[in-house]
Amino acid sequence: MRRLSELHGMPFEDYLSRLYLAMIRLGLPTAEALAQEGFHPEDLPRATAALEARELVDRSGPDSWEVRPPEQALPRFAAALEARAQFSRAASAELGVLWRQARKAHGAASIRGVEGLLGVPDIVQAVRSLQGLAESHLRLLLDDSPASQLWLRPPTEHPAPRPEMPTVTVSCVVDMELLNRPEVLGELERRSNAGERIRVARNVPFSCVVADQSAAMVDLSRHHPQGDGSFVVRRRPAIAALTQMIEVAFAFSTPLLPTVAARERPADKMPLGERDRRILGLLATGASDQLIARHTAVSTRTVERRVRYLMDQLGASTRFQAGVAAARRGWI
Numbered sequence: 001m002r003r004l005s006e007l008h009g010m011p012f013e014d015y016l017s018r019l020y021l022a023m024i025r026l027g028l029p030t031a032e033a034l035a036q037e038g039f040h041p042e043d044l045p046r047a048t049a050a051l052e053a054r055e056l057v058d059r060s061g062p063d064s065w066e067v068r069p070p071e072q073a074l075p076r077f078a079a080a081l082e083a084r085a086q087f088s089r090a091a092s093a094e095l096g097v098l099w100r101q102a103r104k105a106h107g108a109a110s111i112r113g114v115e116g117l118l119g120v121p122d123i124v125q126a127v128r129s130l131q132g133l134a135e136s137h138l139r140l141l142l143d144d145s146p147a148s149q150l151w152l153r154p155p156t157e158h159p160a161p162r163p164e165m166p167t168v169t170v171s172c173v174v175d176m177e178l179l180n181r182p183e184v185l186g187e188l189e190r191r192s193n194a195g196e197r198i199r200v201a202r203n204v205p206f207s208c209v210v211a212d213q214s215a216a217m218v219d220l221s222r223h224h225p226q227g228d229g230s231f232v233v234r235r236r237p238a239i240a241a242l243t244q245m246i247e248v249a250f251a252f253s254t255p256l257l258p259t260v261a262a263r264e265r266p267a268d269k270m271p272l273g274e275r276d277r278r279i280l281g282l283l284a285t286g287a288s289d290q291l292i293a294r295h296t297a298v299s300t301r302t303v304e305r306r307v308r309y310l311m312d313q314l315g316a317s318t319r320f321q322a323g324v325a326a327a328r329r330g331w332i
Contacts, residue, residue: 012047012050015043015047016047016050016051019034019039019047019048019051020051020056020057022034022037022039023051023057023065023067024067024070027067028060028064028065028066028067029057029064029065029067030063030064030065031044031063031064032063048065051065052065054077054080055068055073055076055077056068056070056073056074056077112235113233113234113235114231114232114233114234114235114238115231115232115233116229116230116231117217117219117227117230117231117232118226119226119227120146120147120150120221120226120227121150122227122230123147123217123219123221123227123230124147124150124151126209126217126232127140127147127151127209127217127219128151130209130210130211130215130216130217130232131211133211133212133214133215134168134211134212134214135168135212136168136169136212137168137169137170137171137211137212138168138169138170138171138209138210138211138212139170139171139172139209139210139243139246139247139250140170140171140172140173140207140208140209140210140246141172141173141204141206141207141208141209141245141246141249142172142173142174142175142178142204142207143175143177143178143204143205143206143207143219143222144175144177144178144181144204144222145206145207145219145220145221145222145227146221146222146225146227147207147219147221147227147230148174148175148178148207148219148222149178149181149184152174152178152181152184152187152188153183153187154183154186154187154190169197170191170195170196170197171196171197171199171246171247171250172191172196172197172198172199173199173200173201173204173246173249173250173253174188174198174199174200174201174204174256175200175201175202175203175204176200176201176202176285176286176287179200179285179287179291180291185291185295186295188256189256192256197250197255198255198256199250199253199254199255199256200253200254200255200256200285200286201249201252201253201254202286204249206218206219206220206222206223207219207221207222208242208245208246210239210242210243210246213236213239213240213243214234214239215232215233215234215239216232216233216234216238216239216242216243217230217231217232217233218230218231218233218242254284254285254286255284256281256285272310272326272331275296275298275306276306276310277326277331278295278296279292279296279303279306279307279310280310280322280326280331281326282295282296283307283310283319283322283326284322284326286319289303289304289307292307307319307322310322310326314326314329
């Protein structure tokens with residue numbers, strides 16, 4: 001029989017899971033029965049107290065417990081965890097304010113409801129805080145700034161969404177220049193396939209992010225290496241103005257269509273191969289031949305030939321018209 005402290009590499013939560021399963025199997029677990037299952041008596045007080053605090057088991061005697069019905073106890077415990085997580089997401093922005101204030105070297109006067117951001121990592125962290133704060137709609141306008149590039153860097157893992165979390169609509173307008181950055185287009189397509197509304201525009205003046213009507217962030221790192229002047233604002237008039245600006249930009253920008261959309265359409269609406277559909281989708285955003293070639297793994301000359309062929313087939317006089325006409329026909 002080994003102590004918990006001797007089980008190297010086993011987190012306490014894993015130990016609790018093993019103990020809980022053993023108690024379920026035993027039906028009416030006792031300290032003696034659990035010892036026979038390999039659980040050291042000196043570890044049981046701490047571990048069983050944790051299960052009792054989570055309302056998964058009840059103590060029925062000095063050395064015995066009663067297991068609550070799992071189909072009732074586990075959903076209650078999961079709901080409590082989710083409520084705790086929602087509180088953490090909601091509090092993250094306010095805690096970020098306190099953190100930034102504590103980091104300020106000098107106590108300079110600030111505008112009420114506005115907090116300055118200290119460097120690109122601070123700006124990216126503010127974006128992530130607003131992601132967690134949003135409950136219904138997250139709006140983003142992203143220029144080709146160092147902070148945007150860092151935030152759009154593909155994550156190493158894509159955790160599955162939790163069904164308990166509220167659905168948040170994401171509307172994002174990105175500057176065409178961002179598509180030239182390594183891996184950005186692939187990450188944007190992944191987000192589009194996941195349901196985010198991604199659009200492309202030219203000459204985006206600066207980045208900003210708005211979470212519902214709760215808070216907004218302005219990123220000026222394209223205009224200054226350290227993002228001097230970037231800030232988070234919680235004043236309603238400023239949030240409303242930034243929201244309207246993003247909505248106008250969204251209305252006049254070009255959709256980046258999900259790459260999975262074409263595969264879900266009936267075959268008679270897809271007369272093109274996968275590569276030509278991808279070319280047309282990128283044409284609609286205004287992408288150059290060089291950018292299309294890089295993201296379709298063919299030569300620039302091949303792209304030029306296919307673009308001319310597709311424009312002729314669609315009766316389009318410009319590349320942009322070809323992309324729009326293809327979208328209207330359901331080809332992309």
